[in-house]
Amino acid sequence: MSTLIHAIAFKEIRQLQRDRLTFAMIVVLPLMQMLLFGYAINFDVRNLRAGVLDEANTSTSRALIADLQASGVARIETYSGSSAELSQQLQAGHIALALHIPRDFERRRLEADRPVAQIIVDGSQPGLENIARGLASMPLPGRSGAYRAVPRNFEIRTEYNLEKRTATQIVPALIGLILSMTMTMFTAVAIVRERERGNLELLITTPVRAFDLMLGKLLPYVVIGLVQTTLVLLLGRWLFQVPVRGELSSLYLAALVFIGATLALGLLISTLARNQTQAFQMSLFLLVPSILLSGFVFPFDGMPRAAQWIAQLLPLTHFVALIRGIVLRGAALSDLQLPLYKLLGLLVVVLLVVTLRFRKRLD
Amino acid sequence: MSAEVAIAAHGLTRRFGKHVAVDHVDLAIPPAQIYGFLGPNGSGKSTTIRMLCGLLHPTSGTVRVLGHEVPAQAEQLRRKVGYMTQRFSLWEDLSVLENLEFMGQIFGLSRAQRAARVGQVLERYRLAAMREQRAGTLSGGQKQRLALAAAVLHEPQLLLLDEPTSAVDPQSRRDFWESLFDLVGAGTTILVSTHYMDEAERCHGIAILDSGRLVAEGSPRILMDSIAALVLEVEAPDPRAARQVLQRQPFVKSVAQLGTRLHVLIDPQLAAAHSRVQALLGEQHIAARVTEVRASLEDVFVAATGFGGVERANRHEQAVGTS
Numbered sequence: 001m002s003t004l005i006h007a008i009a010f011k012e013i014r015q016l017q018r019d020r021l022t023f024a025m026i027v028v029l030p031l032m033q034m035l036l037f038g039y040a041i042n043f044d045v046r047n048l049r050a051g052v053l054d055e056a057n058t059s060t061s062r063a064l065i066a067d068l069q070a071s072g073v074a075r076i077e078t079y080s081g082s083s084a085e086l087s088q089q090l091q092a093g094h095i096a097l098a099l100h101i102p103r104d105f106e107r108r109r110l111e112a113d114r115p116v117a118q119i120i121v122d123g124s125q126p127g128l129e130n131i132a133r134g135l136a137s138m139p140l141p142g143r144s145g146a147y148r149a150v151p152r153n154f155e156i157r158t159e160y161n162l163e164k165r166t167a168t169q170i171v172p173a174l175i176g177l178i179l180s181m182t183m184t185m186f187t188a189v190a191i192v193r194e195r196e197r198g199n200l201e202l203l204i205t206t207p208v209r210a211f212d213l214m215l216g217k218l219l220p221y222v223v224i225g226l227v228q229t230t231l232v233l234l235l236g237r238w239l240f241q242v243p244v245r246g247e248l249s250s251l252y253l254a255a256l257v258f259i260g261a262t263l264a265l266g267l268l269i270s271t272l273a274r275n276q277t278q279a280f281q282m283s284l285f286l287l288v289p290s291i292l293l294s295g296f297v298f299p300f301d302g303m304p305r306a307a308q309w310i311a312q313l314l315p316l317t318h319f320v321a322l323i324r325g326i327v328l329r330g331a332a333l334s335d336l337q338l339p340l341y342k343l344l345g346l347l348v349v350v351l352l353v354v355t356l357r358f359r360k361r362l363d
Numbered sequence: 364m365s366a367e368v369a370i371a372a373h374g375l376t377r378r379f380g381k382h383v384a385v386d387h388v389d390l391a392i393p394p395a396q397i398y399g400f401l402g403p404n405g406s407g408k409s410t411t412i413r414m415l416c417g418l419l420h421p422t423s424g425t426v427r428v429l430g431h432e433v434p435a436q437a438e439q440l441r442r443k444v445g446y447m448t449q450r451f452s453l454w455e456d457l458s459v460l461e462n463l464e465f466m467g468q469i470f471g472l473s474r475a476q477r478a479a480r481v482g483q484v485l486e487r488y489r490l491a492a493m494r495e496q497r498a499g500t501l502s503g504g505q506k507q508r509l510a511l512a513a514a515v516l517h518e519p520q521l522l523l524l525d526e527p528t529s530a531v532d533p534q535s536r537r538d539f540w541e542s543l544f545d546l547v548g549a550g551t552t553i554l555v556s557t558h559y560m561d562e563a564e565r566c567h568g569i570a571i572l573d574s575g576r577l578v579a580e581g582s583p584r585i586l587m588d589s590i591a592a593l594v595l596e597v598e599a600p601d602p603r604a605a606r607q608v609l610q611r612q613p614f615v616k617s618v619a620q621l622g623t624r625l626h627v628l629i630d631p632q633l634a635a636a637h638s639r640v641q642a643l644l645g646e647q648h649i650a651a652r653v654t655e656v657r658a659s660l661e662d663v664f665v666a667a668t669g670f671g672g673v674e675r676a677n678r679h680e681q682a683v684g685t686s
Contacts, residue, residue: 199452
């Protein structure tokens with residue numbers, strides 16, 4: 001490594017150490033995201049606030065209510081006297097789910113071809129309908145004298161995440177999210193700050209080449225990115241028992257390519273933004289679609305075609321595919337060539353644009 | 364490299380959109396001198412300096428600095444030029460020593476050279492006591508000394524200083540100029556932009572810029588001698604009344620008040636100006652003492668930027684110099 005690059009990288013690290021806020025962010029941000037996403041995001045819904053209107057009030061209807069409570073999915077909060085009251089509770093948001101047992105419950109139970117009761121869900125909240133569907137297939141107490149098992153057409157087996165824990169799906173992809181945030185935002189802001197303070201004007205008049213300058217500035221962030229990757233993996237293991245099934249070498253190689261792509265985006269933003277605030281906003285502008293479209297939270301396959309095309313342009317999409325494959329499915333990079341090449345392609349394209357835009361001049 | 368000129372520019376022009384920041388400026392700056400750019404804010408001083416060191420590309424015109432074509436050969440020039448920006452642009456979160464070490468590395472000084480030069484400039488610019496202090500905590504004068512130390516660390520042949528004394532006290536300014544003369548004595552060419560008259564007066568040669576055009580050039584003394592205006596000083600108990608009378612006259616180009624005195628620039632075409640002004644004030648019953656005085660550099664500046672009354676001192680006179 002040239003002494004120039006070394007000098008610049010060393011200076012950058014020294015400044016990072018003295019900027020306590022940034023330094024704390026590098027460590028605290030992964031930790032915070034980890035706890036936030038790991039504990040808060042949970043697709044395995046429990047304890048939904050529920051309301052009950054029991055117009056039948058028989059021993060079986062009470063048994064049905066007890067079963068609903070016992071399933072753990074719903075926690076019964078209110079008992080209503082009328083269907084209007086139940087609707088009002090739902091509209092006010094006091095409950096997310098309502099169970100309405102009609103007066104002719106016992107007759108319906110015997111007739112066997114009509115639904116015995118109604119479950120009403122708050123459709124304004126995402127994901128609740130699936131829960132209701134799950135509840136609808138709950139066995140009914142006492143039909144044909146005993147709890148009757150509903151015959152199933154398919155047997156479902158969930159591979160790679162046997163316990164169906166959301167944290168297992170979220171944590172590996174979280175590496176991508178954290179790297180997107182820190183790499184892009186911190187580099188863009190760091191470079192723009194240097195321009196704002198006039199440091200860059202001074203550096204341009206020195207014999208430093210643009211290439212050395214950029215490489216020297218970016219190298220410390222590559223190291224930071226790898227440290228963050230390790231940190232998230234270790235925390236994921238300790239806090240959420242997320243396993244690493246694939247090769248560590250594949251994992252770090254994928255992380256390295258992704259770090260390169262996010263740093264290149266940071267560079268690109270730094271050539272576009274006029275001040276630190278703009279750099280910050282642009283990074284954020286990039287981050288929101290990354291979170292929503294990359295498959296980090298919502299399944300990629302369920303998105304409309306247009307959204308999938310946009311997602312192809314986001315490095316996070318390909319990294320999420322790579323990291324989930326490596327960490328959870330134990331895949332090797334050779335199994336994941338497509339996302340790997342797409343990620344490399346994005347890296348090359350962004351670097352080309354940056355090289356064209358970054359000139360060792362002020363105008 | 365020719366021995367006569369360190370910097371040569373012909374028809375140097377820079378436009379920012381429709382605005383012409385620098386308009387056909389010609390320069391021939393001799394080596395081992397202090398050459399000053401004098402002009403109001405927005406007159407094109409900084410833009411010209413930035414073009415001379417290749418930071419900005421000229422819209423048209425040619426520049427040769429120390430024998431190198433700029434901007435084409437700007438990179439070869441880097442090691443020979445030191446640049447001090449208008450604002451303090453070293454790193455405020457690094458210490459004095461770290462800043463100097465870093466700049467030494469950037470300019471490719473070897474470890475031994477660095478150790479020697481950093482030690483020298485720390486002593487010369489009285490920074491040794493605060494070597495461990497963060498640059499951000501230094502006073503204005505100390506920051507300026509550090510910026511100069513960093514700019515001369517690699518012993519450049521040419522030093523470009525963009526309004527270097529705008530943020531420091533008079534004592535620091537005086538010290539700073541002493542350091543500049545030391546550097547010139549050692550053979551460095553210095554180009555400095557300023558809007559202080561007393562600083563401009565210390566330069567071997569100056570160029571007065573106004574709205575991007577070079578309106579006067581020469582040594583300060585030649586410029587003062589060749590001013591295309593007569594300078595009268597009017598001392599009156601009520602200078603404001605005298606001022607009102609004088610400002611109405613078509614032959615009066617400018618009136619500036621200095622305490623109880625008025626500094627009046629008169630059209631040189633006017634015959635017997637002295638007695639006419641005296642008579643004019645007498646008619647209005649204003650008691651005043653009128654004396655003819657030598658033009659100051661400020662008069663030259665006002666004449667040059669206000670009504671274009673200075674003829675260019677020609678290059679020969681300037682090359683002879685008055686130092």
